Amino acid sequence: MALIRKMSPEYADYLFDESRTMGHAEYIAFPSNEAELEEVVRWCAENHVPLTAQGALTGLAGGASPDGGLILNLQRMNRILGIRRAEDGTYCLRVQPGLRLAQLRRALQLKMFDVSGWDNLSLETLRDIRPGQLFFPPDPTEPTASLGGMASCNACGARSVLYGCTRAHIRGLRIVLADGRVTELIRGRDRASGRDVCLPLEDGSRFRTELPPFETPPIKDAGFFLRRDMDLVDLFVGSQGTLGIISELLLELMPAPRHLWGITAFFPDDECALAYVRALKGRPDPGIPLFGQKAASIEFFDRNALKMVMRQKTVTPAFRRLPDVPDDGRCAVYAEFNGNDPGEMIPILKSLSGLLISVGGDPDSTWVARDELELEQLLFFRHSVPETIDLIVEENRKHEPCITILSTDMAVDDDHFDELYHIYRHDLSVSGLPWVIFGHIGENHVHPNILARSRQEYEQGHSIFEKWARDVHRMGGSISAEHGAGKIKRKLALIMYGADRMRMLNRLKQSFDPDGLLGPGNILTREGAIRDED
Amino acid sequence: MKIDVCVKQVPASNETRLDPVTHTIIRDSVCSVLNPFDAYAVEEALRLRERRGGTVKAFSMGIPAAAGMLRRVLALGVDSALLLTDRAFAGSDTLATARVLAAAISADGLPDLILCGRMATDGDTAQVGPMLAECLGIPHVSDVAAVEDLTDESAVVRRLTDNGYVRLRIRFPALLTVLREINNPRLPSLTGILQAEEKAVPSADHADLRLDPVRTGLAGSATRVISSFRPVLEKKSEILSGTPAQQAQALTARLKSAGLITE
Structure with a gap:
């Protein structure tokens, strides 16, 4: 063929x-x-x-x-196929899975759509939409991610604090099942009945199966999402191509906020930053003023991340435009606020100024972005951290090809985050390994990254991650909040699910894919046991 | 040291877009920002003040809403700002704009140094800076990549040319237009923004500047815009076929015929 x-x-x-x-x-x-x-x-x-x-x-x-x-x-399946306004007034965009987030953003921002092949209703609906009026909120760090990929691992990104993860913005999916038959699922319309699943297929037949008798953790979801009476769309979001292949997505769009403000504050130590983050989340602390404004995103950079980026700035030409970190900045927190009235910003900044002083920060050295161009600088700074990690890992792989990115995205609830952070810090400090911590502290899933330089360090890193998976499981958290378990975190998934539940998940997979052809090696370990090669 | 810096508010994007349904030009949704090139002029002014002490004052000719942009400049640490706004200034070309700026700067007392961005991203002319210097009768250097030696009377600047850099000493009062590479503009601090909120952004019109309205705006412009268009960058590609040796031969022949290489 x-x-x-x-x-x-x-x-x-x-x-x-x-x-x-x-x-x-x-x-x-x-x-x-x-x-x-x-x-x-x-x-x-x-x-x-x-x-x-x-x-x-x-x-x-x-x-x-x-x-x-x-x-x-699926990169050639990258078209936007049409737009509809649902009965509840929500604009929904029909897209192919290979469409990249950056392409989608550009199309919405500039109202630049290739409308060839669109039906009249789509054209009529588009007519009334202004450029920049609507947006798709999920924002994984990598804007070149594809929409299918984002759905496949239920990507979250920084702004999930305010807007939720990809799952929350997917209204429908078309799925090609393992035998080539196609199902179309719409949120609210196609639901499980208790644990009974019945998928309507395009050929008029139906596919029936049963959900495993347990529910996945309520805090972010790594891999499968299971609930009684669940929307069947959710069964495929996060399942990383193990149950079926997404051939089309129906995305829910939201009215775009007219103004975005970013504030990067520097702190003398982690404890000050943690107190600041608690206050931003609205958690009361003695002696700290209450802060009432909900942030769209809250991001953290530890000392090693700041040092790493400043070092990279001296060698990578593309990084020369990065602003210089203040001399006394030992860690930093970026918070973003979205609003529709520019007058909202000054009261927020006044409250933040008081808050920063109370937790040991310094408004004089706090960066503020008030428009697109300034915000780009702060987001570039944020993005430079994973970019630098990529460069370092690529360099380390030259000597030891077995090395991959060693990054975690485990999540716990607000009550357990500080405890988890201190575990990360302690375990990494005693490990002797090079590491950085950065990421989505607003949703309690920062990314500790271990920059292994040898096979031994790489294996040591994996062992640390397995220990954390047990810690996180004990705290009722999730071993992967947004990247998916994929192949790297199967062991961690097994720790979280346990052998019995892993067997049940394998049975679910088998009902969809009896020959085990879809997404081999993703999320699941065979029969709940870790094989040697796992 | 007294430093003035000229800034302009421009649309955040200069991309012309057509509505995919109605095929008309989309005019909304673009917010206004400080001309990105001017951000380097502001930053350099602040850095020179940090080196030699003194004050930095920003001037802008624009609509009343440009006061918001000037407040943003104040938040970066500029000491004061003046907005030149008047219906009589509307439609000014580069010469009329330079006249208005020159009148305002003269009325304020000629500074040691005037800094401008290389050009504005909406007009791309790069003329206002040099014209302003001519209106004021002071020397200027355009395309400055670095201010090296700096005294109370003069500066040594590095200027980018087609053939590399030249070093020039320029006596004050003088005007420089600066390039992107001159510095890395700072972001405003939280304190800076809150302090800027408390500062006034005064404005001046043609009467305040004692300018004859016929020398400003459309009436005072030496040029007329007949039409505007976006320059199109054309790229053509050609795939050479054959063995690597044949391809190399074909490529060499093309490069020779285009005069890009010699025997």
């Missing part, structure tokens, strides 16, 4: 994602529409070839790195 090509060295870049998890494959396909996607999936089913779906390869858990068989690369 012309659609399916034999792997060759020219496709080497499709063997790994941003985590640098190196995979292997025999075939690769680039379908450009759902019919072609169906055709590829049917071919795989007929020939018993496993397949791994890929979006933009920006994942951090190896979910898109193939584990043999065929690479189903």
Whole structure:
């Protein structure tokens, strides 16, 4: 079949994602529409070839790195197919899974859509929309992520504090199942009945199965999302291509805030920063003024992250534009506020100034971004941290190819976050390994990253992560808030689920995919036991 | 040292877009910001003040709403600002704009140094700075990449040219237009913004500046805009086929015929 090509060295870049998890494959396909996607999936089913779906390869858990068989690369399915206004007034955009978030943002911001093939209703609906009126809130750090990939791991990003994760903004999905049949699911319409699942298929038939008899953690979700009477859309969001392949998404758009303000404050130590974050979250602390404004995002940078970026600034030309960290800044917190009236900003800044002084911060050295251009600088600073980690990991891989990105995104509730942070700090400090901590402190999932330089350090890093998975499980948290378990965090998923529940999840997967062809190696460990190679 | 800096409010994006349904030009949704090139002029003014002491004052000709942009400049640490706003200034070309700025700067007392951004992102002319210097009868250096030696009477500046950099000493009072590479503009501090809120942004019109309205605005402009368009960058590509040796031969022949390489 012309659609399916034999792997060759020219496709080497499709063997790994941003985590640098190196995979292997025999075939690769680039379908450009759902019919072609169906055709590829049917071919795989007929020939018993496993397949791994890929979006933009920006994942951090190896979910898109193939584990043999065929690479189903969806980057050519990158069109916006139409727009509707739902009965509740929400604008919903129909998109293909390979569309990148940055393309979507640009289209909405500038009202620049390729409308060829759109139906009249879509064109009529678009007519009334102003540029920049609507936005899609999820904002994973990597704006080149694909929408299918974001749904597949339920990506969150910084602004999930205010807007929630990708799941909250997906109204519908079209899914190609393992045998090539297609189902269309709409939130609110297609639900489980208790634990009974019945998917309506395009060919008029139905697919029935049963959900496992347990619910996944209420704090962010790593991998599968399970609830009684759940929306069936949610079964596929986060399941990383193990139950079916997303061929189309119906995205819910929101009215865009007219103004975004970013504030990066520096602190003499972590405890001051933690007190500031508690106050931003509205948690009362003795002696600290109450802060009533809800932030859209709250991001943290520890001392090592600040030092690492400032060091990189001296060697990477692209980083020369980064602002200089104040000399006494040992860690930093970025908070973003969204609003519609520019007059809202000054009262917020006045409250923040008082708050900063009370927790040991300094309003004189606090950066404020008041417009798009200034905000770009603060976001560039935020983005420079994972970018620098990428550069360091790439460098370390030259000496030890087994090294991948070693980053976690475990989440706990507000009550347990400080405890978890202190565990991170303690375990990393005694490890002797190079590390940085940064990320989404507003939602209690910062990213400790271990920058392993050798196989021994890499393995030591994994052991630390497994210990944390047990700590987080004890606190009722989740081992992955937004990156998905993919291949790198299967062991952690097993720690979180336990062997019995892992077996139940395997049975669920088997009901959808009896031959085990979809997303091999993602999330699940075989029969709840860790194999040697796991 | 007395330093003046000229700034302009521009649209955040200069991209012309067509509505995909109605095919008309979209005019809304673009907010106004400080001209990005002027941010470097403001930053350099603040840095020179940090080196030699003194004051920095910002001038802008624009609509009344540009006061908000000037307040933003004050938040960066500029000492004071003056907004030049008058219906009589509307439609000014670069010469008429330079006249208004020159009148305001003269009325305020000629500074040691005037800094301007290289150009504005909405007009791309790079003319106002040099014209302002001519109106004031002072020397100027454009495209300055660094202010090196600085005394109370003069500065040594590094200027970018097509063939590299030249070093020039310029006597004060003088005007410099600065490039992006001159510095890395700071972000405003929280304290700076709150302090700027308390400061006044005064304005002046043609009467305050004792300017004859026929020398400003559309009436005082030496040029007329007949039409405007976005320059289109054309790229053509051609795939050469054959063996690597044949491709190399074909490429060499193309480069020779284009005069890019010689025998």
